[in-house]
Amino acid sequence: MGSPEGAEAVLAAKFKTLLPHLDERQRRLAIGAEARSLGHGGIRLVARAAGVQEGTVSRGVAELELGQAPLGRVRRAGGGRKKATELDPGLLPALLALVEPDERGDPMSPLRWTTKSTRKLAAELTRQGHRVSADTVGNLLREEGFSLQANAKTVEGAQHPDRDAQFRYLNEQARDHRDAGDVVISVDTKKKELIGNYKNAGQEWRPAQQPVQVDTHDFPGQAGKAIPYGIYDTAANTGWVSIGTDHDTAAFAVASIRRWWQARGRHDYPQARRLLITADAGGSNGYRTRGWKTHLADLARETDLEITVCHLPPGTSKWNKIEHRLFSHITMNWRGRPLTSHEVMLQTLAATTSRTGLTVHAELDSGQYPTGIQISDEAIAALPITRHRFHGDWNYTLHPASHPPHPDPARQDRPPADACALITRHTLEHPDLTGMTRQQLSDLTRTLIPGLEERREQARHAARGGPRRVARGTGRKPTLTPADQILATILYLRKLAPQELLGQLFNTTAMTISRAVKDVRPLLESHGARIPASTARFRTPADVARFLTLGNIKIKSAC
Structure with missing residues (x-):
């Protein structure tokens, strides 16, 4: 019949055609006869080809060898042992409750912190009043789509923003x-x-049953x-x-x-x-x-x-x-x-x-x-x-000795003594910081200022509960001018610096910067102004000063 794989395929085709026309006894005898004719290993081969348990094939072989009449019995339709889930309708829900607590977050599951083997699951189900074996538990889990799974390394965790x-x-x-x-x-x-x-x-490939013999214990110290x-x-x-x-x-x-x-x-x-x-x-x-x-x-x-x-x-x-x-x-x-x-x-x-x-x-x-x-x-x-x-x-x-770093003190990698004093509003408008030319920044600022002032007036009207009592332009001046609010928001949306650092650069507080961002961001979105993130990140004013003074290495603009 050829190779075992070829024999199994031939038998499977024969059984597929013949067995549906036979009753239970006849099927058992037919597959038993095939197994006897194949000799050693025939029971396992026939069982795989017919899709039945090896015990069924063995029973057919035994009945043929006894030669008694009548050979076996014919079970009427619906006869035989009932499935465990039919005899105990609560078995399957109880099993699923044990194997799925991690997804549902059930902290009271008795097996939450132990290995969920079929033996332990069967023991716990029996303790709950559902008498079941470990093999039955394994069959039920496979029917419900479960399988043994290893951990999969797919979760990277928190990644750096840059x-x-x-x-x-x-x-x-x-x-x-x-x-x-x-x-x-x-x-x-x-x-x-x-x-x-x-x-x-x-x-690696070696003769069967001849692995390389190595020491049973690994002691790094030895x-x-x-x-x-x-x-x-x-x-x-x-x-x-x-x-x-x-x-x-x-x-x-x-x-x-x-x-x-x-x-x-x-x-x-x-x-x-x-x-x-x-x-x-x-x-x-x-x-x-x-x-x-x-x-x-x-x-x-x-x-x-x-x-x-x-x-x-x-x-x-x-x-x-x-x-x-x-x-x-x-x-x-x-x-x-x-x-x-x-x-x-x-x-x-x-x-x-x-x-x-x-x-x-x-x-x-x-x-x-x-x-x-x-x-x-x-x-x-x-x-x-x-x-x-x-x-x-x-x-x-x-740098090698023949190409030392630039000797200009302004270009050294040491932070200036008073970095904030060197950083003015003009320097904060630098295109490398804002991602746009100074003219583009000026045009955007003029476009947004009317809407920003109107938004500020509406907020104050709501806070007063009525119209203003003093003329516009009088009273306490805002900490940041509208132009400063727009510039600070752009720098923040560029992800150049946290609000605490921007507060230092604009001589104000992080809360003021936060309010400015809250007011300006909707105006930018309404005007379709997209502010892309920069590749630079600053933590101190010295970082900003160093960025503006070091010019020997060019970085890609984020415009």
């Missing part, structure tokens, strides 16, 4: 470096690995360790992995980049004068790590490269190109294979490739990288670093 803007800015920087023939690399530390005869996740730090060249599609044996520190991260540059980078890009590094927001190459910036400054001085770093926003490390262009292929290449030594790990890394032509070089770094090294405020202040106008904490450039 996440998309940072990705746009990072892509612009990468495009600018590539177009100029400079270098763009993506860096990160891969998951630490144990070196020894330990289990490695995944599976095992060697490997810290893979990767550098991925996005243009050349090449990877470099340094295997550290000490600690994952900023010094180790920069040492890996230095080794890559000396061995590959300077030869692949002999004309390059700039290096762009895209890195995660945390870890040994995090934007808060002082050692990372300090060692990068040393690297910039040694290589005479202008090193720019753009960090991925918090919570987006899996979007780093090195993750899905290098690390994922490495993980697939050594899956199910114990990393018994550093040499095995290096050879496996070097053999990693992909259909797009990825090549990987791996080296062992047995250097010592102690932790707990402190970097003083003075050392950080002395670094040749320029923070970019957009999110200077995530984006910054370290």
Whole structure:
């Protein structure tokens, strides 16, 4: 009859045609006869083909072998055991109440905080007066569309408000470096690995029943360790992995980049004068790590490269190109294979490739990288670093000795002594802040002022409960002029700064800014004025002053 799959298909076609014309006894005998003719394994094969329980087939075989008359019995229509849900109408609602409390938020469910296995569900239903077995519970759940489900990693959590803007800015920087023939690399530390005869996740093809034998326990203190730090060249599609044996520190991260540059980078890009590094927001190459910036400054001085770093926003490390262009292929290449030594790990890394032509070089770094090294405020202040106008904490450039930062004090990355004193209303009308030219801002202001004044008059009329008693233009002056209210609202809708900071810049309170936004926003919407968000974010007046004085790095306008 051929393969088991082919035999099952033939039997299924035969049973589909024949069995509907037979009664219960005849069907049982027919499938029993087929099972006897097939020999070993026939019962299971026939049961699958006929869509019945294996016990039914076994009963047919037994009746044929006994040879007694009459063989079996014929059940009249509607006979046989009733379903559990028919005998106990309250069984199914009680079961659903146990398995769905999370969706309905039932805090009193007896199984809310325990594993809902079929055995525990059956025990709880029996305690409630519904006698049922674990197998019946499983059948009922499947009939209702339930199945065993694992957790799905789909909820990202709160995202940073500047996440998309940072990705746009990072892509612009990468495009600018590539177009100029400079270098763009993506860096990160891969998951630490144990070196020894330990289990490695995944599976690989081996003779049946002959898995690789590994130790039953993984004790990190007794095992060697490997810290893979990767550098991925996005243009050349090449990877470099340094295997550290000490600690994952900023010094180790920069040492890996230095080794890559000396061995590959300077030869692949002999004309390059700039290096762009895209890195995660945390870890040994995090934007808060002082050692990372300090060692990068040393690297910039040694290589005479202008090193720019753009960090991925918090919570987006899996979007780093090195993750899905290098690390994922490495993980697939050594899956199910114990990393018994550093040499095995290096050879496996070097053999990693992909259909797009990825090549990987791996080296062992047995250097010592102690932790707990402190970097003083003075050392950080002395670094040749320029923070970019957009999110200077995530984006910054370290200059080599031959290209120091601009010496003009007004362009230094230190906040002015009195930032608010340097910021006037004229500076707040700067096109980079408002997203429009000064003429466009002036025209919009003239258009909105009449409606704003009329709205203010209506509000005061309602508060007085009658007409004004003094002439217009007399009495207490408003804290903000109508033009200031419009300008403050535009800056707020541009998401440049919170209301507290805008209050400082306009010499008023956050409550006054809030009232201005409440009054002006409807007028902007009624006139069809769309205020797009900016890519810049400020937290202090010094940030605003620095943004207006630093001009060496251009950011994309949000107009």
